[in-house]
Amino acid sequence: MPVTFKFACPLSHGFHARPASHVAAIAKTFTSECVLTNLRSGSAADMKSVLSIIAADIHFNDACSVRVQGIDETPASAALQRFIEHDLAARDSALPDLLPVETRRELPRALRLLGVQVQFGQAASRGIGAGKAVVIGGIQLRATPIEGGAHDPALEEQRIHRAVAALRTRIQNKLLEPLSSAESGILEAHLAILNDAALAGRMLERIREGDSAAEAIVEANTFFADKLRRSDNSVLRERALDIHGICRELLDNISGAKKATTVELRQPSVVVAESLAPQQLLALDRKWVRGLVMESAGTTSHTVILARSLGIPTLVAVKDVLMLPTEAEMVVDANRGFVILESTPPVTRFYERESRTMQRRKQALARYATSPARTVDARTIGVSANVASAEEIDAAFQSGADGIGVFRTEMLFLRREQPPSEEEQFEIYAHAACAAAGKPVVIRTLDVGGDKRLRFVKIVAEDNPFLGYRGVRIYQENAELLRIQLRAIARASAAGRVRVMAPMVSTLEEVLWFKEQVAEVQRELKANQIAFDPSMPVGAMIEVPSSAFILDQLAHELDFFSLGTNDLSQYFFAADRGNPKVANLANVRHAAFLKFLQQIVHGVESHGKSLSVCGDMAADMRSIPLLIGLGLQEISVPVADVTTVKERISRHSYSECRKLLSEVLEYPLVQDAERLLDRESARSARGLLSPELIVLSTDIRSKEEAIRELVDTLYVQGRTDDSDRLEDAVWARESVYSTGMGHGFAVPHCKSDAVNTASIAILKLKEPVDWNALDGKPVEIVIFLAARESDAENEHLRVFSRLARNLMDDDFREQLVKAGDREAILALLNKEFSQVKNVAADLRG
Ligand code: PEP
Ligand code: MG
Numbered sequence: 001m002p003v004t005f006k007f008a009c010p011l012s013h014g015f016h017a018r019p020a021s022h023v024a025a026i027a028k029t030f031t032s033e034c035v036l037t038n039l040r041s042g043s044a045a046d047m048k049s050v051l052s053i054i055a056a057d058i059h060f061n062d063a064c065s066v067r068v069q070g071i072d073e074t075p076a077s078a079a080l081q082r083f084i085e086h087d088l089a090a091r092d093s094a095l096p097d098l099l100p101v102e103t104r105r106e107l108p109r110a111l112r113l114l115g116v117q118v119q120f121g122q123a124a125s126r127g128i129g130a131g132k133a134v135v136i137g138g139i140q141l142r143a144t145p146i147e148g149g150a151h152d153p154a155l156e157e158q159r160i161h162r163a164v165a166a167l168r169t170r171i172q173n174k175l176l177e178p179l180s181s182a183e184s185g186i187l188e189a190h191l192a193i194l195n196d197a198a199l200a201g202r203m204l205e206r207i208r209e210g211d212s213a214a215e216a217i218v219e220a221n222t223f224f225a226d227k228l229r230r231s232d233n234s235v236l237r238e239r240a241l242d243i244h245g246i247c248r249e250l251l252d253n254i255s256g257a258k259k260a261t262t263v264e265l266r267q268p269s270v271v272v273a274e275s276l277a278p279q280q281l282l283a284l285d286r287k288w289v290r291g292l293v294m295e296s297a298g299t300t301s302h303t304v305i306l307a308r309s310l311g312i313p314t315l316v317a318v319k320d321v322l323m324l325p326t327e328a329e330m331v332v333d334a335n336r337g338f339v340i341l342e343s344t345p346p347v348t349r350f351y352e353r354e355s356r357t358m359q360r361r362k363q364a365l366a367r368y369a370t371s372p373a374r375t376v377d378a379r380t381i382g383v384s385a386n387v388a389s390a391e392e393i394d395a396a397f398q399s400g401a402d403g404i405g406v407f408r409t410e411m412l413f414l415r416r417e418q419p420p421s422e423e424e425q426f427e428i429y430a431h432a433a434c435a436a437a438g439k440p441v442v443i444r445t446l447d448v449g450g451d452k453r454l455r456f457v458k459i460v461a462e463d464n465p466f467l468g469y470r471g472v473r474i475y476q477e478n479a480e481l482l483r484i485q486l487r488a489i490a491r492a493s494a495a496g497r498v499r500v501m502a503p504m505v506s507t508l509e510e511v512l513w514f515k516e517q518v519a520e521v522q523r524e525l526k527a528n529q530i531a532f533d534p535s536m537p538v539g540a541m542i543e544v545p546s547s548a549f550i551l552d553q554l555a556h557e558l559d560f561f562s563l564g565t566n567d568l569s570q571y572f573f574a575a576d577r578g579n580p581k582v583a584n585l586a587n588v589r590h591a592a593f594l595k596f597l598q599q600i601v602h603g604v605e606s607h608g609k610s611l612s613v614c615g616d617m618a619a620d621m622r623s624i625p626l627l628i629g630l631g632l633q634e635i636s637v638p639v640a641d642v643t644t645v646k647e648r649i650s651r652h653s654y655s656e657c658r659k660l661l662s663e664v665l666e667y668p669l670v671q672d673a674e675r676l677l678d679r680e681s682a683r684s685a686r687g688l689l690s691p692e693l694i695v696l697s698t699d700i701r702s703k704e705e706a707i708r709e710l711v712d713t714l715y716v717q718g719r720t721d722d723s724d725r726l727e728d729a730v731w732a733r734e735s736v737y738s739t740g741m742g743h744g745f746a747v748p749h750c751k752s753d754a755v756n757t758a759s760i761a762i763l764k765l766k767e768p769v770d771w772n773a774l775d776g777k778p779v780e781i782v783i784f785l786a787a788r789e790s791d792a793e794n795e796h797l798r799v800f801s802r803l804a805r806n807l808m809d810d811d812f813r814e815q816l817v818k819a820g821d822r823e824a825i826l827a828l829l830n831k832e833f834s835q836v837k838n839v840a841a842d843l844r845g
Pocket of ligand 2: 543564566567
C-alpha cells in the first residue's frame with residue numbers, strides 16, 4: 001500500500017539543484033520508489049533524481065504530492081516528509097543580491113575626456129577589476145561522428161561509465177580543497193547531477209538506440225537543458241548552463257581531447273565569454289580572475305552567483321563580446337556598468353584614486369550602515385526605507401535601512417496597459433522579503449486615484465480628485481485587482497517578515513472589509529496548500545483625519561499603523577498638497593498639527609500597537625527632533641536619506657527633543673516655531689564645514705584632479721552619493737566662466753540634488769595648478785561650495801556669498817594662505833563666521 005503526503009514548495013526560488021540534491025540523497029537511502037508530482041503542472045519526478053526533480057519545474061508555493069511505494073515505504077516516506085517539512089526551506093540558501101545593479105549609462109567626466117572606448121552591459125556583481133582580456137570560446141557541444149559510422153554499444157556504454165567516474169573523482173577531489181560555501185554547494189549539486197539516474201539513464205538509453213557515447217551525451221544535454229530552459233522560473237532556466245558544463249566535461253573526457261575550453265591564466269585577467277558554465281569559472285585559477293564580461297548569462301545563473309560569492313566584478317548582457325579585443329588591458333567597471341576596452345595609465349590612475357575613495361567612504365560611514373540610529377541619550381530609532389520599485393530594495397539595505405517602511409506598490413502598476421500578474425508581483429515582493437533578511441517589509445496595497453491614474457482602473461474625471469475616488473476606496477469595484485495583489489503579498493509572506501498595509505483608510509468599515517479580503521485570500525491559499533504566513537500583520541496608513549478619531553476601534557482590528565503626513569497634513573489643513581499656492585499652509589511643524597500627531601501617538605501607544613511615520617516629514621531635518629520628541633521610534637525615509645537621517649538622529653537627545661516639542665507646542669504662530677527649529681537644526685546640523693572637509697593635498701596635478709578630489713571628499717563623508725553627477729554639475733558652472741577669482745584662489749560651486757548636505761570643502765594645494773583665473777595666476781587654495789537645489793532660499797547661500805565677499809579681502813586671504821594646518825583654517829573661519837549660525841555651529845561640532 002503506497003504512502004502519500006502533500007506539501008507546498010517552501011523554496012522561494014523554486015526547487016532548484018541544491019535543495020533537490022538533498023532530497024535525492026535521502027530518497028536514495030531507501031529502496032522504495034519515491035515519486036514527486038507537481039500538482040500545478042501534473043509533471044512527475046523520480047525523487048532519487050535531481051534532474052528529474054528540477055525538470056518538474058516546481059515553483060515557490062506549488063502544491064506537490066509525494067508517493068512512496070516499496071518494502072521500506074513507511075520509513076522512507078517519514079524521512080522525506082520530515083526533511084521537507086522541517087529542513088527543506090533552510091536549504092534554499094539565499095541567492096544574494098538577485099537583481100541587477102541599476103546604473104546610468106554614462107561615463108564619468110574624466111573618462112569621457114580621455115576618450116576611452118567602452119561597451120555597456122548590466123552589472124551583476126559590483127566592483128572594479130582590471131587585467132588582460134582573455135576570451136574563452138563558446139561552449140557548443142558537438143559529437144564528432146565516428147569513423148565508419150559503426151560502433152559497439154557495450155564499448156560506448158563503458159566509455160560513458162568511465163567518463164562519469166573520472167568526472168566524479170575530479171569533483172570529489174575538488175571538494176576536499178578549502179572552498180567557499182557557495183562554491184562547495186554548487187559542486188555538490190553538480191555531483192548530484194552527475195550521479196543522477198535520469199542523466200545516466202538517458203545516455204544509456206540513447207546508446208541502446210544506436211547513438212555513440214558522444215552523441216548520447218550531446219542528446220542528453222539537449223533533452224535536460226531544453227526542459228530547464230522552458231521553465232518560466234528564471235533560476236531553473238539558468239541551471240541549463242550547469243548541465244551544459246557537465247556534459248561538456250564528459251565529452252572532453254571521452255574524446256580524450258585536452259580540454260579545449262580550459263584556459264590557463266598567468267596574470268591578472270578579465271575573462272570574456274559569450275557565456276560561461278560555472279564549471280569553467282571554477283576551473284580558472286581564481287587568483288588571476290579580476291573581472292568577468294559575459295554576453296548571455298542571467299543574473300541568477302550559478303556562474304553569476306559564484307562570481308558574487310568570489311567578489312569578481314561581473315557584467316552581463318554585454319553585446320558582441322567575441323568582437324572585443326583580446327590581449328588588451330581591460331577594466332571592468334561593474335559599479336557603473338561598462339567595460340573599458342583598452343586601459344591606459346591615466347585610466348589606471350583614475351581607478352586607483354577611486355578605489356582609495358571607496359575605502360575611505362566605507363570606513364567613514366560604516367557605523368551608520370551597520371548599527372541602528374541612537375540618540376545621544378541612547379534611545380534607538382528604527383530608520384526604514386520608502387521604496388517604489390524592486391531596484392531600490394537592495395540599495396535600501398546596503399544603506400543600512402532597518403526595514404522597508406512602505407513599499408509604494410502603485411509604481412509597479414503605473415504606465416502599463418495591463419496590471420502586473422500575480423507571479424510578477426510575487427517575485428518582486430518575495431525578493432524584498434528575502435533581501436530584508438529578517439527585517440520587516442511593509443507592502444502597501446495599490447494607492448491610486450488622486451494624482452496617480454491607471455489605464456485599467458476607471459476613474460471618471462472628478463472636481464476634487466484628492467477628496468475623491470482613491471486608495472482603499474476603489475477596491476470594492478476593483479476587487480480582482482486587489483485579490484491578485486493580496487495573493488502575491490500573502491505568498492511572499494512565507495519568504496520573510498512581510499506586513500500588508502491599506503492606504504487612505506477613513507472608516508472602520510473599510511478596515512473590516514480589507515481584513516476580510518486578506519482572510520479570504522489566506523483561506524484560498526490554505527485550501528490549495530500554498531505557503532503563507534498566517535500571522536502576517538495587517539495595518540493601515542493614518543493619513544485621513546477621521547481615522548485618528550477611531551483609533552480605539554482600529555487598534556482593535558489592526559496590528560500596526562504608519563503616519564502618512566503628506567496626506568494627513570493636506571486633509572488636516574484643507575490645503576492641496578500639489579498646489580503651491582496653499583502648500584505652505586499644510587505645515588507639519590504647526591502646533592495644531594503637532595498636537596494632532598501627539599494625540600495619535602498616545603492613541604496608538606495605549607493599545608500597544610506600533611506606529612511609524614513614512615511621510616516626507618520623517619526625512620525633513622527640522623522635523624526630526626519633533627518626531628523624536630513625540631516619542632516615535634520608527635520612521636521611514638527615501639533610500640537616499642537613510643544614512644543622513646541616521647547620522648542626524650545621532651546628534652539629538654531624546655530629552656532635549658521632548659523639551660523642544662513642548663516649546664513648539666506653545667507657539668501659536670508657525671513662524672516662531674520655525675525660527676526655533678531652525679536654531680535647533682543649525683545647532684545639531686552637520687555643518688557646512690567640518691574638519692574632514694579640509695584637504696591638504698600632496699598629489700594634485702590639475703584643475704580636473706582638484707575638482708574630483710573635492711567631489712570625492714564630499715562622497716567620503718556621505719554628503720553626496722553620486723560623485724559623477726556632482727562633478728558634472730560643478731563643470732557645468734565652470735563652463736560658463738572660470739571660478740579662478742585671482743590671487744591664487746578658486747571658488748568652484750554648484751547647486752545640485754546630487755548634494756545630500758550643503759557643504760564647504762577646502763583644498764590647499766602643495767603645487768599650484770592652472771585654473772584659467774582672471775589674473776592668469778595658478779591656484780593654490782580651492783574653496784568648494786556645494787548646495788542642494790532646495791537650499792535656494794536658505795541661510796547656506798548667504799554664508800556662501802559672505803565667504804566669497806571675505807575672499808575679496810587681502811587680509812583674510814593672507815591669513816588663509818598662512819594657516820598651515822586644518823586647525824588653523826578652522827580657527828580662522830570660526831572667528832570670521834562666529835555670528836553665522838550654520839558655519840559657527842559646524843565649526844564647534
Ligand atoms: C503620505 O501620504 O504621507 C504617504 C506616505 O503616502 P503617499 O505620499 O504615497 O501618498
Ligand atoms: Mg498618502
